[in-house]
Amino acid sequence: MNASFLSILRQIPTLFRHTVSLAWHADPWALVVVAVAQLGQAAATAFGLLATNRVLVSLFAAGPTADRVREALPSLLWVAAASAFAATLRAVSFAATGRLGPKVERLAGLSMMEQVIRVEMEHIERSDFHAALDSGQHGQTAARRLIEHTLGIVEALMALIAVSGVLAVLHPVLLPLLVAVVVPKAWGTVRAARRTYESVQIWLEHVRQQGALRRLLISQRAAPELRVHGAGPFLLDQFDQMAAQAADEQTRLAHLEARTELATSALSGLTAGATYAVLGWLLTHGQLPLAAGATAALALTSGTAGLRRMVTHIHHLYEQSLFMNDLIRAREEARRRAIPATGAPVPEPPEVIAFDRVTFRYPERAAPALDDVSLTIRKGQVVALVGANGSGKTTLSKLLAGLYLPTSGTVSWDGTDLRALRRDDVFAHVALVLQNFKQWPFTARANVAISRPDAIHDTARLDAAAAYADAHSVLADLPHGWDTLCEKGYEGGVDLSGGQWQRVALARAYFRDADILICDEPTSSMDPAAEIDAFHKIRALASKDQTIVLVTHRLHSVKEADVIYVLDEGRLVEHGDFATLMSADGPQVFRRLFELQSHQYRTDTLDGVPAQRIRSRDAMPDQSPAAGTTG
Missing domain, CATH: 3.40.50.300 (P-loop containing nucleotide triphosphate hydrolases)
Incomplete structure (x- = not known):
């Protein structure tokens, strides 16, 4: 995996275009609102810094303190107005992002699942395809985070441009110093992104197996054997071992990240010290007025914080893009293995x-x-x-x-x-009644009508299917009839017997009315x-x-x-x-x-054992201990 900082920077435009395209398809209006709010915040930041410089110039001027404060007051009001305006735009941006994110996540998940439901059966049963799907599942949440981090980069970039403009006006040498403070942090975040992604890929199968064990431990169907056969402690021990291994991996990553964080923080501290030393030299050698120096200090603080935010967002954007690429690959794999939509029609x-x-x-x-x-x-x-x-x-x-x-x-x-x-x-x-037919965790109505979902409210057709399968007796026992949930693990849900489920399956096949x-x-x-x-x-x-x-x-x-x-x-x-x-x-x-x-059904035979022999064996408990029994 190529995850150098330069490689990440080169991929930013592509990632940005992909994310914006996804957001535009999800909610174009929300995207426009966010973009306008980000631009407005950047303008408010630049204006606020320039107004702050005017305040400092007024305060550091010669003359009585009262006069200097009065002269600075209009600029102070502009600073307050810019701050309030920026805060309002941040709230608008936050609300629009909150509206946009879930829609993007839904769209990303739907884009994969609509391909998966058409994959050929032989591929659905392949382990390599399931591994691709499991890896792609991370991409659904990654899509939402891509939006958040892309917008975070835009916000930080706009603020950085505003700060850079102010610093360039104050003194050009301050610009490279601003960048130097953040480079060590950038290196550290890239290393963290690489380690996290590689760990997820290596441990993907482990996570799948742990999830399967978790589902078994709480499964209604597995519950009888878990208790009677004592399988519960055995499975719990397996689950605990896998959880401990996962915890060890998280600990390993945390230790590596702590060492990286310590090193990058030390380097950032040194570069920050050098930056302020240069600023001090400019002030002491008359290269920069005191008011401009104070403004530069504020701008450097604000710009450094913005750069660090941007680097962090770039790190997370790249990390989430790797998972998003997994979703795209899974989607493309599903499309490649899909049942063809073309072919000769079969009207009859x-x-x-x-x-x-x-x-x-x-x-x-x-x-x-x-x-x-x-x-x-x-x-x-x-x-x-x-x-x-x-x-x-x-x-x-x-x-x-x-x-x-x-x-x-x-x-x-x-x-x-x-x-x-x-x-x-x-x-x-075609209609199917399979040996392992699906017992859908839906209502009785949906369990029958799922073979023709467009007719789910056709009561006459449902009743005819129930009559054919003799399922009316099943419905009569359900507390809400057709609208009873056939899954005991949920509120109001009930459990059907095997025979009752088979009647539901027969009704489902009849309801489909296939040739x-x-x-x-x-x-x-x-x-x-x-x-x-x-x-x-x-x-x-x-x-x-x-x-x-x-x-x-x-x-x-x-x-x-x-x-x-x-x-x-x-x-x-x-x-x-x-x-x-x-x-x-x-x-x-x-x-x-x-x-x-x-x-097997002959009256004089049971399980292949002659009836006379069975009767002799049944008589054995009545024999005395002397005859070799224990009574």
Whole structure:
């Protein structure tokens, strides 16, 4: 990282242009008000110093004291007026900056997030992209601080110009002395900026992990195991260790900054001493009148303070610009990895979706999740995807929805490669009920209507979705019905059971009213009766020309599917209807899985253990100690 003071100065114009552009887009009126106020303050400062010089000239003149005070009085009034005017403009500038800052921060964050929500799924799951996003998060607050520090530089610069003009009038040699006082401080602030930024980048992953532990410690879902399994002290110990490491890093930075501050303060003290020695020499050798010397002392004090403020603002501007650049990089990375907004339109649902020798490999994984898979899904069919865990069912369903693109091969809609279609149109035809569907911390209404947010106030549509999913019983138990917050950690919030959440998810899919419904283990938390009813309702949707894709381990639920595709380790091993797959011909993978699962439900067997053996074991506690039991 190039962070010399000269390199910072060279980048100031670019940083200034970028910041002003951001502020102009956020609130041009507030920016104009701040600029005018800064100029007015500079003018008031220069005028005040010149008026002060007139006061001193009057006071140091010959004659009675009363006469000298009377002569100085008008200038004193001008000094007071300039001070009051500058104070008023500072208040105006402060108010306008307070209005501008939050808007800039909001705009910066929004500019990144509007790109992030369009990133391809495979990139969302990559660690390098998440690292870029986490680094970019600092840029949101940095944008606001950029505005504050840029305006601080402008204010200090204007004041410095005013002071420099006064000093130039008094004696030109005073100008370089003013700069010399601040150079050591400038060097120290640059070193501090470099160390801070480098530390943040090195410790970024550490901060992410510490934040994850903090969320787990207060998580409602993690709370049961934290208590029953005693995991709380273990996680707390990990959190404390990470916090201690972070504290050590902050201590290290503080010690380095203290040493730098001591060195720069010593150098600044020496240069300040030299400056006032020169001023004294000018006075004693008649190069400067006494009144002018007093004014110069005030101007040097004011100018030195202004220069130090400007250097501090430059330091912080540069530091925050590094974080702002991280946000810009994250935004550009998101734009580069985004789902294309172009492509052929898809106005109608497809008659046929075809997978042709599709292979898909997740980033950073050697083995493919899908390997040379070919299959066909027709409009209005009920299609089941079955297989053991890790067989590729869920991955296939996400390729079908357009969330992933194949590594090789093609997924086509009515003969057109998915890559060539406008993906937003593809998504518009799809509804999802995923196994790990999102339980939004919103109201029940929003949890259902989030699949079609523009219809959130369509009560008739909401009621129809609730009736379809049999969610009216869930709503009846909620204290505020549709407007109940479904998150227990907030005031008025409630917690739903797993089965209740799945009814909400089914209602969400129905509310979306899409042409293709993909259900991934949609009833895993329901009781058997509710599960059977839910599958009947999902199957009935096909009668309305909806295409149903069912991903499930519950093989008894796919008996009525038009076609069943059986996957094993990413490959399609057999397909057909239920009767075909249960016949004696073919690989019989499905038949073995079905019989193994059915075996679990036989009345004379429990978990694969014969009932007679269970009864014998149950009788053991009644045996006497002599028979080898402890009673």
